[in-house]
Each structure stands twice: as C-alpha cells, then as structure tokens.
Amino acid sequence: MARVTLENLAKWYGGQNVLDIVSIDVKEGEFLTLLGPSGCGKTTTLRMVAGFVSPDTGRVLFNGTDMTRTPTQKRRLGMVFQDYALFPHLNVADNVGFALRAAGMPKADISKRVRELLALIRLPAVGERFPSELSGGQQQRVAIARALAHTPAVLLMDEPLGALDLKLREAMQHELAVIQQKLGITTIYVTHDQEEALSLSNRIALMRRGKIEQLGTPREIYRNPATPFAAFFLGKINFVPGKLQEKQAGAYRISTSKGMLLCPTKDERKFSLGDQVLVAVRPEHLRIAEVASQNGSNVLPGRVVRQKFTGKVVQYEVRVDEMTSFIVDGTMDRSIESDAPVQVAWDVSATYLYPYEDDQEIGVGVASTEPQVVEVTGKHEANTLSESLAMT
Ligand SMILES: Nc1ncnc2c1ncn2[C@@H]1O[C@H](COP(=O)(O)OP(=O)(O)OP(=O)(O)O)[C@@H](O)[C@H]1O
Ligand SMILES: [Mg+2]
Structure with missing residues (x-):
C-alpha cells in the first residue's frame, strides 16, 4: 500500500494547458476517483501516476518518495484500462499469472496465486478458457485479477466498466468495491459516470478544464457543492x-x-448587496405545491x-x-x-x-447573457411572495 501525492502537476500539449496545477494527496488504502467531463484531464493525470506521461511541472510521490522519473515497471502498479485488453492468445490463468512469470516466480506458486485471484473475482473455473470465451464483464474481472496478481502498491483504473451494460456495470461496481476493501489497495479510479463515482469512492476529485473543481467525500460534494459546476455535475440541479x-x-x-x-x-461565502447570483436547488428537494404560501419555503409559480x-x-x-425550467421529482400517486399552472416549492434550507x-x-x-432579474418593489413583493418570505 502506498500514499500517492500529486504535487502541482501541469501539462501542455501544443500550447494547450490540459492540466493546470493538479494537487491531490491520496491516502493509503483510499479509493479516490477522478471524475469530470470528457477532456478535463482525468486520463492524463492517471497516466502521470502510471509513468506513461511525464508532467511539465510538478511531481508524483509514492510514500513521500519522488517517482516522477521512475519507469512504469518500477512503480509497483496494477492497471486496468478500458482499452488495456487481455492477451487473446493466452488462457485466463496465463493472463492472470503473466506478471508473476515475468518476475520469475516458481510455477507452483504462480498456480496457487492464480487460483486465489480467480476465487477473489468469483470466477474459479475459467482458468483454462481463452478471453474470447468469456463475456465482457468476465473479461473485465480477469483484467482486474491480472492487475492484482503481483500485489501492487497502487491500483489504477481508467473507465474499466465503460464498455459494459448497465446491469453488469452495477454488479461489477459492487465486486470492485468488495475487492478493493478486502485488499485495501490504494486505488485511483477514473470515470465520467457520477453514480459510479458516488457509490465507489472514499473521495472524489471533481475535475474541470485541467483543474480540480472540488475534492471531497461523495457526501460532502453532493451536499455542499462548492461551485455551480460541482452542483451540476454531481447529481441534478436547477438554477435560477x-x-x-x-x-x-x-x-x-x-x-x-x-x-x-x-x-x-450558513455559507461562508461572502455576498454583497446587489450581487448577481445563482439560486440552486436539487430536484429531490422540490415539490409541486397546491398552495402558494408555505412557511419556511421558497415558492415559484x-x-x-x-x-x-x-x-x-x-x-x-x-x-x-422563458429562461428557467425546473425539474421536479414527483410521486406517481x-x-x-400538462400545461397546468402549479407552484414549485422547497425548503429554504435546501x-x-x-x-x-x-x-x-x-x-x-x-x-441570454444577462440574468433576468426584476427589481423588487413593495407591490411585487405583496403579489408574488409567499407569506413566509415576506414575513422573515
Ligand atoms: N497525447 C496528446 N496529445 C495532444 N493532446 C492530448 C494528448 N493526450 C490528451 N490530450 C488532450 O488533453 C486533454 C485531456 O485529455 P484526457 O485524455 O486527459 O481527458 P479525459 O478527462 O480522460 O477525457 P475522456 O473522459 O474523454 O477520456 C484533451 O483535450 C485531449 O485532447
Ligand atoms: Mg480519459
């Protein structure tokens, strides 16, 4: 197990700054996910940890030791990438034992280790089969076993479940979580699937345009998104x-x-009177209200x-x-x-x-480039505010 420190990583490709000072301290045994939209720099960051890409500035440290110039094969990594396929001409057991053979481990020890790993991924009986004789999900599990064979200090995974269908992906997410917890291997995981990130990670580094937008536990980021983008990317959000x-x-x-x-x-952020702002609320906190005024609630017609x-x-x-639509999660009862006039209400605290x-x-x-705001007059307030708003 290792602590992985990414320190001020930056990378330019042809004048484009694709990573702009990325710093993350991944704790020993932690499952950290790099999450963000396509092109935000997730794979580039992971490839720097792997040693496939060298940063223009900054360092990668394992347990405090600078590994930035250390070749990949000396970093004790396990890797599962979406396009990092199994060797088609080797059977499953030989795929899983590949790194062990390369390291010169005795045959009997390799067989024992391969059996353990196939049990871990719950495919004990497929050792003799070839990759083409397995389903996509089974192949991916074998790829994970192969990555774990030489007991890596750090496990790197880049969209390992991206090619799988929804049900299989969910099942594999569960398997991955169980395996990672059991082995306690420091894991850096890349995905652009927010649900996968929420359910698997100890912490998420939400990335945008080569920067870390927010770093925190899934709960912290979901409940307290630091920016509109964080609120938008993790979960659903409505803005006004x-x-x-x-x-x-x-x-x-x-x-x-x-x-x-x-x-x-409650927010520590400082706002001043007259500031243009975005009010935000999640669909699950909204209700469609029968009456216009409700204590402690915000209401919009x-x-x-x-x-x-x-x-x-x-x-x-x-x-x-004209500019603003709200998505409301409603019940089916x-x-x-359609086209009915309604009130959308939510607790002020949300x-x-x-x-x-x-x-x-x-x-x-x-x-529009300008937020459409209406100056408040006494009349406007009286007409449109709920009692609770007018009275507080
Ligand atoms: N070898 C390269 N040469 C030039 N540009 C590159 C290279 N590798 C990555 N980039 C650019 O760097 C940016 C970040 O790419 P990266 O692969 O890290 O994104 P990503 O977050 O993994 O996206 P995705 O979710 O689509 O995989 C992109 O704009 C990409 O086009
Ligand atoms: Mg990528």
Whole structure:
C-alpha cells in the first residue's frame, strides 16, 4: 500500500494547458476517483501516476518518495484500462499469472496465486478458457485479477466498466468495491459516470478544464457543492438567476424574475448587496405545491410543460419563465396535467447560492447573457411572495 501525492502537476500539449496545477494527496488504502467531463484531464493525470506521461511541472510521490522519473515497471502498479485488453492468445490463468512469470516466480506458486485471484473475482473455473470465451464483464474481472496478481502498491483504473451494460456495470461496481476493501489497495479510479463515482469512492476529485473543481467525500460534494459546476455535475440541479437584495437574520433575500427567494446564510461565502447570483436547488428537494404560501419555503409559480415517467419517479419539467425550467421529482400517486399552472416549492434550507456565472455547459445563460432579474418593489413583493418570505 502506498500514499500517492500529486504535487502541482501541469501539462501542455501544443500550447494547450490540459492540466493546470493538479494537487491531490491520496491516502493509503483510499479509493479516490477522478471524475469530470470528457477532456478535463482525468486520463492524463492517471497516466502521470502510471509513468506513461511525464508532467511539465510538478511531481508524483509514492510514500513521500519522488517517482516522477521512475519507469512504469518500477512503480509497483496494477492497471486496468478500458482499452488495456487481455492477451487473446493466452488462457485466463496465463493472463492472470503473466506478471508473476515475468518476475520469475516458481510455477507452483504462480498456480496457487492464480487460483486465489480467480476465487477473489468469483470466477474459479475459467482458468483454462481463452478471453474470447468469456463475456465482457468476465473479461473485465480477469483484467482486474491480472492487475492484482503481483500485489501492487497502487491500483489504477481508467473507465474499466465503460464498455459494459448497465446491469453488469452495477454488479461489477459492487465486486470492485468488495475487492478493493478486502485488499485495501490504494486505488485511483477514473470515470465520467457520477453514480459510479458516488457509490465507489472514499473521495472524489471533481475535475474541470485541467483543474480540480472540488475534492471531497461523495457526501460532502453532493451536499455542499462548492461551485455551480460541482452542483451540476454531481447529481441534478436547477438554477435560477437573481440579484441579492437584502441580508437579514440568517437569510439572504434574492429577487428573481418570478419573485423573491430566500437562501440561508450558513455559507461562508461572502455576498454583497446587489450581487448577481445563482439560486440552486436539487430536484429531490422540490415539490409541486397546491398552495402558494408555505412557511419556511421558497415558492415559484410555473407551468408543467413536460413530464417523464422514469419508473422510480415522475420527472416534471416546470417552466418558471422563458429562461428557467425546473425539474421536479414527483410521486406517481397523483397526475398533473400538462400545461397546468402549479407552484414549485422547497425548503429554504435546501437552497444553495453561488455568484452568477454565465456558463452554457451548466445550462445557465443559454438564452441570454444577462440574468433576468426584476427589481423588487413593495407591490411585487405583496403579489408574488409567499407569506413566509415576506414575513422573515
Ligand atoms: N497525447 C496528446 N496529445 C495532444 N493532446 C492530448 C494528448 N493526450 C490528451 N490530450 C488532450 O488533453 C486533454 C485531456 O485529455 P484526457 O485524455 O486527459 O481527458 P479525459 O478527462 O480522460 O477525457 P475522456 O473522459 O474523454 O477520456 C484533451 O483535450 C485531449 O485532447
Ligand atoms: Mg480519459
């Protein structure tokens, strides 16, 4: 087991800065996931840990020892990459034992180790088969066994489950988690699948454009996304642009095109009056309300423009104004007609607040470069605010 330190890693390709000062301390035995959209630098980072790519600046350390210039084969790594296929001309046992043979381990010891590994991946009887005689998921499990054969200090996996169908992927996620916990090998895992990252990782490094956007446990990032992008990429989120009007006992009051919203001031972030902001709330915190006013809630009027049956919930798309639609997770026990006027409500405590960003990637500012905010007048408040908002 090893502690892996990525220290100020940067990389340029043809004038493009693809990694921009990435620093992560991966603890011994930790399962750390690099998560982020295509092209954000996940594979490049992993390849630096592997020694396939050398950083332009920065260092890679294992247990405090600088490994930046150490060749791959001397780093004691196990690797499972999406395109890192099994050797087709070798049977499963020979694939799994490959590194051990190369290291000169006696035959009897190799057989014993291979048997242990095939038991670990729960494929004890396939040793004689060739890769082409296995399913995709079985092949991937064999690839994991092969990566573990020489008891690596660090396990690197790049989208190892990317090619599998949903059910198999879920089953394999579970297997991976069990194996990693059992062996306690420091693991750096790359995926762009947020659910995979949430369910497998001790911590997630959320990357964007060659930088770490947020580093934390799945719960920390999900519950407390540091930026609109973090909120958008991990889970689902609705944004409403607005303007900070007032700060009072524990809450900011924010004017939006459709009324006033409250947001708790628990956030350490400093906002000033007049700031353009993004109010954000997750679909699971929203409800479609019968009445306009509810204590302790934010309420926005809208119309149901679409509904999608997903099996678990009905997702309603509620149009709040020309620029803003809300996705609401609804229950199936009542039906709401399309185009019906509704109120979208949520607890003030479930509201996030960010400085305004005009960012098409997260679905903000597509229709306009200016947030549509309405200056608050006494009349506006009286008409559109719920009692709770008006009274606090
Ligand atoms: N050898 C290379 N030469 C030039 N550009 C490269 C090279 N390798 C990567 N890049 C660029 O660096 C950026 C980051 O690539 P990287 O493979 O790390 O992304 P990623 O996060 O793994 O994306 P994906 O989810 O699509 O695999 C991309 O813009 C890519 O085009
Ligand atoms: Mg990649």
